[in-house]
Amino acid sequence: MKKILLAVLTMALAMTMIAGCSKEEKKNNSETETENVEKSGMSVGMTVQDLSNQIWSSSCEALKGLVEADGGSMTYLDCGNNASKQIEQVENFISNDVDVIVIHPVDVNAVEQVLSDAREAGIKVYSWDENLENADIVWLIDNYELGKIIGEQAAKWINDVHDGVCEVAVLDYPQIPILLERGNGIVDALKENAPKATIVAKTSAINPTEGMTKMETIFQANPDVQVVACIGGGGAVGANEAIKAAGKLTDKIGVFAADATEQELEAIKNNEANRMSVLITGDGDAIAKEIYGWLEKLVAGESVEKEVYRTTFTVTTENIDEYYK
Structure with missing residues (x-):
């Protein structure tokens, strides 16, 4: 009788351990899936000349919102119109292995080499306003x-x-x-x-x-x-x-x-x-939306035209109601 009771207890303990392992495995799998979801979006590093400029700051914040809404991550920085500081920021983006760098260059010649390094590392480069050699897309104005x-x-x-x-x-x-x-x-x-x-x-x-x-x-x-x-x-x-x-x-x-x-x-x-x-192009939201569309194509490996020209609209007292509510 004692042998039978011992066998039953042993079986129950084994079942409990199996159930516990199963729950732990599910928990680990769930955490892994959550981590994968969080990391499923792109990682973006962005450096602009001066965030005290309202159109740049609003565009950066709106773009960050779009990236994060799709499970990605974004850091945007103000280089204070300092080319050396901007190079350092790009170097940090490379070290952090971002998927794409968005740059509003202070000095075209100064950043070409570091952007070449970024592209050699497999990072896509999006240039805002400057026709850089070492960029995958240049978003331009005449x-x-x-x-x-x-x-x-x-x-x-x-x-x-x-x-x-x-x-x-x-x-x-x-x-x-x-x-x-x-x-x-x-x-x-x-x-x-x-x-x-x-x-x-x-x-x-x-x-x-x-x-x-x-x-x-x-x-x-x-x-x-x-x-x-x-x-x-x-x-x-x-x-x-x-x-x-x-x-x-x-x-x-x-x-x-x-x-x-x-x-x-x-x-x-x-x-x-x-x-x-x-x-x-539009306000900060419109600018961010257009940039993000191009970034998605770059990160997905789609073929894109390098030179993309922006649209312009003249806003005066006559048509202000179309653009400001």
């Missing part, structure tokens, strides 16, 4: 022509509101070659379309802080400036704030730029100094 659009719109205001004669300030950013091209386009279009206007000041400003401080300085030397043409929305937002702070906001002063950031569109809607901005 920056000289974009500058001409800004200059033409500013000239139209000069001719319509000031009978072709007024003082003009240009906020450019020649430190970056593509923005140098854009600034040249602005100046050439102003000279061609409003030849009697006078450019009395030309200085660099890429974010709202620089735009405001530079505009304040311009007003000290040239209090009669009535038109400000800017290479981007950051400087334009700052210029608008400086104009309001100086008590110079009238129906004759105008700021013209590109990017069509939310702050610019709000100012246009409210009839402030911002009168026109060129929307490039």
Whole structure:
């Protein structure tokens, strides 16, 4: 009888151990499956020139949301317009073995070698705004022509509101070659379309802080400036704030730029100094959506055209309701 009881207990213990192992195995399998799901999306490293620029920061955050929604991971960094720092950031992305690098280059020549290293490591490279040799896709704007659009719109205001004669300030950013091209386009279009206007000041400003401080300085030397043409929305937002702070906001002063950031569109809607901005591709969400579509194709190994040109839309007081609700 004791032998029978011992056999029963032994069998019960064995069954319990088997069940426990089965549960543990299922738990481990479940954890592995969860880990695989979490790692099923792409890993992205992104470095941009300056996150104080609203269109760049909003695009980065929106892209991060899209990547993470598909189970991936993304890190985006501000290099502070410093090429050496940007190279270091790319090197870290390579060390972390990301699937794709998105770069808004500060200095094209400076980053070519490190991006070549990235591609040799099997990492895809997406270049925002610069036609890099070591990139799988270059997402481009004809920056000289974009500058001409800004200059033409500013000239139209000069001719319509000031009978072709007024003082003009240009906020450019020649430190970056593509923005140098854009600034040249602005100046050439102003000279061609409003030849009697006078450019009395030309200085660099890429974010709202620089735009405001530079505009304040311009007003000290040239209090009669009535038109400000800017290479981007950051400087334009700052210029608008400086104009309001100086008590110079009238129906004759105008700021013209590109990017069509939310702050610019709000100012246009409210009839402030911002009168026109060129929307490039769309807002941050639209930009992120387009970039993510290309990244999916790159990571999947699909064949893509290297050069992709962006679309532009001119936003003014006449059509602001289409772009800002």
